[in-house]
Amino acid sequence: MSIHIPLPPTLRDLQALRVQGVWQLLAQALLTGLVSGAVIGLFRLAYTWINGILTGFVRSHDMGDPLIAACTTAFLLVMGLLAWGLLRYEPLISGSGIPQTELALAGRLPLPWLRLLWAKFVATLISLSGGLSLGREGPCIQMGAAVGCGVGHLWHGTAAQQMPRFLVGGSVAGLAAAFGAPVAGLCFAFEEMRVMLSAPMLLFTTVAAAGAWFVVDMLFDFGLVFPFHHLEILTPEQWWIVLPIGLVMGILGVVYNGLLLRLTCAADRCPFLPSPVRSLLPFGLAGLLLYVYPQVLVGLGPDALSLENAPLPLAPLLLLLLVKIVFSCLSFASGVAGGLLMPMLLVGALAGACGASILLELACIQPEQAGTILCLCMAGLFSATVRAPLTGAALLVEMSGALSHSPFVIAVALAATFVANRLGSKPIYESLAQRILRAGQTPQAEKSV
Numbered sequence: 253m254s255i256h257i258p259l260p261p262t263l264r265d266l267q268a269l270r271v272q273g274v275w276q277l278l279a280q281a282l283l284t285g286l287v288s289g290a291v292i293g294l295f296r297l298a299y300t301w302i303n304g305i306l307t308g309f310v311r312s313h314d315m316g317d318p319l320i321a322a323c324t325t326a327f328l329l330v331m332g333l334l335a336w337g338l339l340r341y342e343p344l345i346s347g348s349g350i351p352q353t354e355l356a357l358a359g360r361l362p363l364p365w366l367r368l369l370w371a372k373f374v375a376t377l378i379s380l381s382g383g384l385s386l387g388r389e390g391p392c393i394q395m396g397a398a399v400g401c402g403v404g405h406l407w408h409g410t411a412a413q414q415m416p417r418f419l420v421g422g423s424v425a426g427l428a429a430a431f432g433a434p435v436a437g438l439c440f441a442f443e444e445m446r447v448m449l450s451a452p453m454l455l456f457t458t459v460a461a462a463g464a465w466f467v468v469d470m471l472f473d474f475g476l477v478f479p480f481h482h483l484e485i486l487t488p489e490q491w492w493i494v495l496p497i498g499l500v501m502g503i504l505g506v507v508y509n510g511l512l513l514r515l516t517c518a519a520d521r522c523p524f525l526p527s528p529v530r531s532l533l534p535f536g537l538a539g540l541l542l543y544v545y546p547q548v549l550v551g552l553g554p555d556a557l558s559l560e561n562a563p564l565p566l567a568p569l570l571l572l573l574l575v576k577i578v579f580s581c582l583s584f585a586s587g588v589a590g591g592l593l594m595p596m597l598l599v600g601a602l603a604g605a606c607g608a609s610i611l612l613e614l615a616c617i618q619p620e621q622a623g624t625i626l627c628l629c630m631a632g633l634f635s636a637t638v639r640a641p642l643t644g645a646a647l648l649v650e651m652s653g654a655l656s657h658s659p660f661v662i663a664v665a666l667a668a669t670f671v672a673n674r675l676g677s678k679p680i681y682e683s684l685a686q687r688i689l690r691a692g693q694t695p696q697a698e699k700s701v
Contacts, residue, residue, distance in 0.1 A: 277456060280407065284400045284425055285465075288460070292392045296429075332532035332536070335378050339531060365401035368395075372391050383539075383549050423440070424441045433465075444643060480627070482620040493611070498667025498670075504636070505633050505637040508596070508636075509637055519585045538583075570606060580596070623652075628661060631647070631661045632644075636672040
């Protein structure tokens, strides 16, 4: 008697891709990319507009005024309650959304694409508007996957949720639109999401990434995320700098992952943190930091570009780096919607500024090379944390336009990945996916379909 063993979703979809007409495949991929680019483009516009209004308000008012302080407290309280309400409405929007997307790709979580899309869109804007140290890029990947499922629904109905091409193509388009980095999106699909490489899947993801990039770059005209003014290449006498940067970023990535996971799991187990309180805490912390250390908040403190042009003394940089790491981990541990990638990149930039400060003091680099050190450190920390060196290298090259620095960026990414692996640290999204399964989020998600 023969035993029928069902194929995994990815293999089943690959078989369907091989027999599908190329024009239909291209139409599905292009629509996925264009719609994802439009959604993410609108999200980036909304975030830029809201952040500009809020930072302008803070800069133009006396925050010590009791009325202003009361309004700020009320605003943060409302933002925290809204974030908690949306998380209760749809548990799958928690965190960055990348682990949930990978579990959906493996057939272990559902993907209620429409409710997830709008809830993630609004909830992430709320988290970012509340000053939390969270990113938009992971949520953009999850929103892209939801758009992909929605596009697939046009051809295949509810069966599209079990077709990895739409989840993968949408995720690639989401990353390409969030960072303006289509090549990094492709690397992410085959390196981080571990999609089996085949000609139809490569065609689908490439067209989706190109469509999303066209929308955000040509129609929305966002340009480079990190348009550094000076990216002087390292001379042969300075090549020795690459390996120490990879070593330090590998160690920092292990520390970052360990702290993030410990705080998140501790919040999961803490009996004194009911879900409303857990969601409200980071908003309260953001309000406190607004008065005692506003430099750590986005829009009020230094960003990667200002770190290149106005290097600070080492001691203030180290303090800012430490507070940023702790605040980022606490923000994520709350469970509200928001990603890891942009705060992680800023942590890498701060670490790079510390390194550049030391190297400048020792006369090992020129001031025009500070931006180069920042790029190398950002790529290294991303690779050590996510454990995807090709994605990290492609991401920083595309975000900064530093194509001529590709060999050094790749070398740092590989070195940081090697160090993190040797120290026994697991990739962050793999650890978070295991946490979701241990916490039993699957039954909650199934109720929300």
